[in-house]
Amino acid sequence: MKNKLAFLKTKQNALLLTSFATVCTLAVSLTHMWTAPLIEQQKQIAVLNSLNELLDPAKFDNNPLLNCTKLSVPKITGSDLPQTFYRATLNGQPYATVFQTRTEQGYNGLIELLVAIDNNGVVQGTRTLTHQETPGLGDKIELAKSDWILSFNQKSVRSEDDDKWNVKKDGGRFDQFTGATITPRAIVKQLRQSVFQAQQNFDNIFASPNDCLASSNKQNQSLTAKENSDE
Numbered sequence: 001m002k003n004k005l006a007f008l009k010t011k012q013n014a015l016l017l018t019s020f021a022t023v024c025t026l027a028v029s030l031t032h033m034w035t036a037p038l039i040e041q042q043k044q045i046a047v048l049n050s051l052n053e054l055l056d057p058a059k060f061d062n063n064p065l066l067n068c069t070k071l072s073v074p075k076i077t078g079s080d081l082p083q084t085f086y087r088a089t090l091n092g093q094p095y096a097t098v099f100q101t102r103t104e105q106g107y108n109g110l111i112e113l114l115v116a117i118d119n120n121g122v123v124q125g126t127r128t129l130t131h132q133e134t135p136g137l138g139d140k141i142e143l144a145k146s147d148w149i150l151s152f153n154q155k156s157v158r159s160e161d162d163d164k165w166n167v168k169k170d171g172g173r174f175d176q177f178t179g180a181t182i183t184p185r186a187i188v189k190q191l192r193q194s195v196f197q198a199q200q201n202f203d204n205i206f207a208s209p210n211d212c213l214a215s216s217n218k219q220n221q222s223l224t225a226k227e228n229s230d231e
């Protein structure tokens with residue numbers, strides 16, 4: 001009798017624990033579902049804000065937000081998925097492309113960057129879009145914390161193993177941070193490959209069809225459809 005009672009109690013506890021775990025998993029999944037689009041939206045806003053900072057306004061006369069192409073070039077973007085390449089032109093001639101690239105070699109994994117290069121492969125600017133690096137150590141990659149990310153301005157990459165594109169500790173030209181070499185090393189390495197490959201593919205990036213117009217037309221169409229249905 002005593003054994004049966006103990007068995008029932010254990011079974012009851014197990015059931016309770018399972019239900020609790022299920023509820024928690026559900027809560028985490030729902031939170032992720034709700035916040036993922038918001039995080040993506042914030043990232044897009046950061047991209048749009050930075051885009052104007054990276055490009056020299058005297059050097060282009062189009063709206064790069066309406067001139068972009070989606071390409072799957074993992075060697076440039078670090079991603080297998082198609083990524084957007086914005087294109088800035090002057091009198092219809094290519095000036096610069098702005099795109100996202102990413103590395104998972106950060107101290108805490110993924111770091112996402114925005115990069116602009118001109119038609120000579122010269123970096124016009126870079127910004128860190130997202131990261132999980134340690135505050136006070138690796139987070140100096142944010143412009144709000146230090147101007148380290150500006151050290152790539154006006155630099156170009158001669159080859160995929162251009163030895164200048166390393167942190168100073170590894171014989172290159174870019175500073176590491178005190179007690180934190182992993183984060184800057186990851187970014188320098190990613191930018192070395194990404195900038196070089198973007199320079200090699202610059203003409204293809206500008207020759208590809210404009211996907212921005214299609215998506216802005218789609219947005220306009222859905223807005224018009226919504227306005228009509230609201231009437």
Ligand SMILES: Cc1cc2nc3c(=O)[nH]c(=O)nc-3n(C[C@H](O)[C@H](O)[C@H](O)COP(=O)(O)O)c2cc1C
Nearest residue numbers: 107133134137138139177178179180181182183184
């Ligand atoms: C809690 C903790 C957090 C750390 N966070 C970072 C980081 O965000 N970025 C980084 O490069 N190194 C970070 N480090 C240091 C690395 O473990 C590693 O020692 C360092 O990057 C190597 O740089 P050094 O060769 O200049 O010492 C952290 C270390 C600890 C203990």
